[in-house]
Amino acid sequence: MADLKTTFCGLEVKNPIGVTSCDFGGHERLIRRCGEQGIGWIIGKTVHKIDGPHRWPRPFFYSLKRFGSDLKDSWVCSQMFHNIPYEQWLEKELPKSLQTCKEMDTLFIGSCSGIGPVAETWIPFLKDMESAGVNCIELDTGGPHPTFGAVAAHKDVGAPLAMDPDTAYAVTKACVEAVNVPIIFKMTPQCVNMAGVALAVENAGAAAISANNAFYGCWIDHETGSFYGVPASMGGLIGRPWQLFSLAKIMEITATVKIPVLGGVFTYDDVARHLMANCGLVGMCSAVYSRGVKVLSKTITEFDKWMDKKGYQEIGDIQGKVVKDFSYLRDWPREEVMSELTPIIPKFSSEKCNHCGICEDLCPYGAIFLNRDAKEIPTAKREYCFGCGWCVGHCPKKAIEMIHADTNEMVWDGTGVIKQWV
Ligand SMILES: Cc1cc2nc3c(=O)[nH]c(=O)nc-3n(C[C@H](O)[C@H](O)[C@H](O)COP(=O)(O)O)c2cc1C
Secondary structure, rough: OEOOEEEEEEEEEEEEEEEOOOOHHHHHHHHHEEEOOOOOEEOOOOOOOOOOOOOOOOEEEEHHHHHHHHEEEEEEEOOOOOOOHHHHHHHHEEEEEEEHHHHOOEEEEEEOOOOOOOOHHHHHHHHHHHHHOOOOOEEEOOOOOOOOOOOOHHOOOOOOHHHHHHHHHHHHHEEEEEOOOOOOEEEOOOOOOOHHHHHHHOOOOOEEEEEEEEEEEOOOOOOOEEEEOOOOEEEEOOOHHHHHHHHHHHHHHOOOOOOOEEOOOOHHHHHHHHOOOOEEEEEEHHHHHHHHOOHHHHHHHHHHHHHHOOOOOHHHHOOOHHHHHOOOHOOOOOOOOOOOOOOEEEOOOOOOOOOOOOOHHHHOOOOEEOOOOOOOOOHHHHHHHHOOHHHHOOOOOOOEEEOOOOOOOOOOOOOOOOOOOO
């Protein structure tokens, strides 16, 4: 068995898989449910003293599963910050939660939100939590609910704070200076200049960055001709399809700063992917809702097995593996002018091809031809082919690879990175 132990912000964690801020970290009973699945850490539900975000319109979870299997993990939600009063959480729920986490050897990370850029509205939470024994705190700076439908004074709460490097710097610096526990800054995927915000919060002394919070969105029920759930644009447009975007944002951060990043995942292979992108911890949130708490132990077990299968012995063997290769497309070697006749063409394997014709159907350029009855392999008409590689990714038999037309050299077999051929 691989050694899954790791450290994050100087704290030991028994494995990198945990639960990011949501209901599961808000109540001791739910923390225990997750802890029993063997997770390394859990983040508390965001506590606050803002009038508005503690009142959620019930029901507040609207799964999109009924609109198609491709949306099975997607949903919109109108739930906001912790629903119970702060004092009640601090006096009753937090001590019990800390005790349970201690018993289960699960790191508890606190989460709070002040009011936008006003540093003094954050610091009391940090001090309270530090006194209670919380040894790492996340600033919920990336919340997707733009104004919480509350008053104008709260318009900068959540995502707006994580979009401006100067404000992010000021709030983070004030928080870092107020307490001795490591401070995590939470990003919003809405941020365009994520590398800039990451640099600002690193300079301000943040110990880590959490990436990412949810998007916001809305949905229309076409059958009823009305909105689905509530008629508003609200936080929590979430689901596995957003991973590509989130991972790209994480790469922007890990390629820019040295402090560790905490990223969000759904499956064991997502765990591997995010660790390779240099995440220090990997969190599950919407996955736990849409697949149930057992997804946590399943992911830990499957990740452990995968590590063994690959011969990796510890987290350090894969952590940050791809970061040095991250680049922007502008830096990738390309033809000076794209020649009309593509130098890169598909090669079809007569042993593997099952004559299904998917390549012919999906070729965007109408360049692949197949006589299905003759059971011959497809042919690509070079005059039409763009050398795009779409057929490689769609072939169910892995019977296609891209080669250089002049040298026959393999350029891409559908795994890993394409060969530089220019
Ligand atoms: C129901 C629900 C409640 C959430 N509540 C909070 C919260 O109170 N504070 C916070 O910082 N993030 C909150 N989040 C955001 C998650 O922590 C996480 O950043 C986001 O869902 C993206 O990760 P995922 O793809 O693993 O779901 C919530 C997400 C969900 C689905």
